[in-house]
Amino acid sequence: MPGEDLFYNWKGRLKTMDTGFRRLPVYLLLDCSGSMSGEPIEAVRQGVKALLADLRSDPQALETAYLSVIAFSSSARQISPLTELMLFKEPALEAQGSTSLGEALSLLEKCIENEVRKSTATQKGDWKPLVFLMTDGQPTDTWEPAAERIRRQERCNMIACAAGSGADSALLKKIAGLVVELNNLKPDTLKAFFKWVSVSIKSTSVNVARACETTPLNLPPPPPEVRMVP
């Protein structure tokens, strides 16, 4: 079942137990449309791989960060459910088709609803999810209603990345609280982006000890390849 953690109980028998600890859920929404095929999607694969390795070397991230990947092209699919870092398997990313950003956002909503734990009298809720959305072009479906809902309900902290000249930063500004731009989809550029994603996750898993609704997300400054859009 999603969200449950396994470990060996005191007699060596595998036991499912809701450990009730606060996780930092991280969702990667990755554009896998046709324009990403070839070098770009390979660079994304490498980026995710590097992100994983980097996070796994950080003890705080290792204990609290949970990762999920939603890939979107002609349709959107959660190819990796929210999983702890040690059990996370690199997703198989293929690039072809259009850019169903709206579907991706609706799917994100559903995933957050199903996977992220809320605080109750008997359950420790998760920290507010971090979402990294990366796209290289214009959406090909209706995205406005889902984007509006996500912004209004404030169910996550979203960072959108306009990768390359085909992407629309102004549009992404309507979806995400923070937008960054990449000049191109070259391997070095994407590497720098994913490194910044990793550093941001690590810094958030540290700051969550006192994360407060009204405190804005305090992310580390991005590298030169990643331009913050004011």
Place this chain on the structure above:
Amino acid sequence: MKQITEPDMKSSSLWKYLPLPDEPDRHDESDSRNGISPEGYRIVGARARGKKHKHEGTHCDDWFDFATSGNWTIFALSDGAGSSRLSRVGARVSCEAAVQYLAESLKDCTLDGCHLSDAAASSGGEETDPAAEERIHAVQAALHESMIYAHSRVAEAFEQRRALEEYRVLLGGREPVLSDFSATLLVALHTSLIHEGVRRSYATACQIGDGITAAIDTEGHLSLLGIPDSGEFSGETEFLTSEDMLSPSTLMRKTVSYFGSLRALITMSDGVADDYFPHSYGLKRLFGDLIINGIIAPSDDDRGAPEAPSIPEGETAPALLEESEYSYVAETAASHGIRRFRIRSCERLSELSGMPLESFIQRPALMQAWREHDTDKRDEAEMLLEWLDSYYVRGSFDDRTLLLLYR
């Protein structure tokens, strides 16, 4: 039987230990202190620097202080905001101020001769004796005033540092602001009186922010003596530096009292409280863990307890279980390397033996935790500090502070 280790977590070996940074307002990274209450009950307090702070080389932001004055025991505990650079100063100053204020106000105050009923002590309950009611109100007024006084002292500490160059440098070129000193504040008071021929405890507590105070009675019942500030989402809390937390009505609303046969009074920061959640069950488990790890010594009642009841079928007498079955070895990064420390779990003991946790809380003798300990020679505060510094809970890396009064 398989040797128990803590749940397999690859992070254990990745945690670093970095010493305290070279900054103004240097605090020791930990503290532990023993005391005796006016009644002769034991007082134990300790604070441990969190794993996160050790890993990053930052200060412990928690503080505690306690004192006895006349018939009273006074506890103050504070947890500085992680994102506030000088919150440890706010934590220390507010605790010292609250304790100092109450030590002075309560030194001649007594509840002797008051007629309190068991129901009387809870907020809004009816006192049977107008004189008692007046006395209680005076005590609670002093409690609230001590927190207002604590706030003013923190504001003073801020003013003193405002124009100093070393703080401007520390904060990357800007002047300090009051919110750099943000910290929670929990204050608890205890006294006792003879009531119908028996010594009974009266305790009252108030808090701004998270963490919690709780009372466990001689029958193992738990009373929460706090209304923590926490918002709908994980991690929100309030701080002493927010002025609107200090109105008399807010403070009164957040004051909870207890009257009865107390076994233990415990105040703790969120670093511990969050690991024993939900509180209604979790804090009993905490009490059990303090006993089973030898921090709380058995009472005379416990020692004289009759043999354990006959063990029903399917359960195992605790005495037959190997300690390794209900304990694990915790590894902690320390200045000299890795420190290993055995942590026992009363919940595991309860699970393995088939006996409910409540049975152990009511009959601590069943845990047989002290068979190896010479109770007269222990330094309980050091044992508490070691336990706070070592026990493992996934995702728990905050500073851990706990104040304990027990008989």
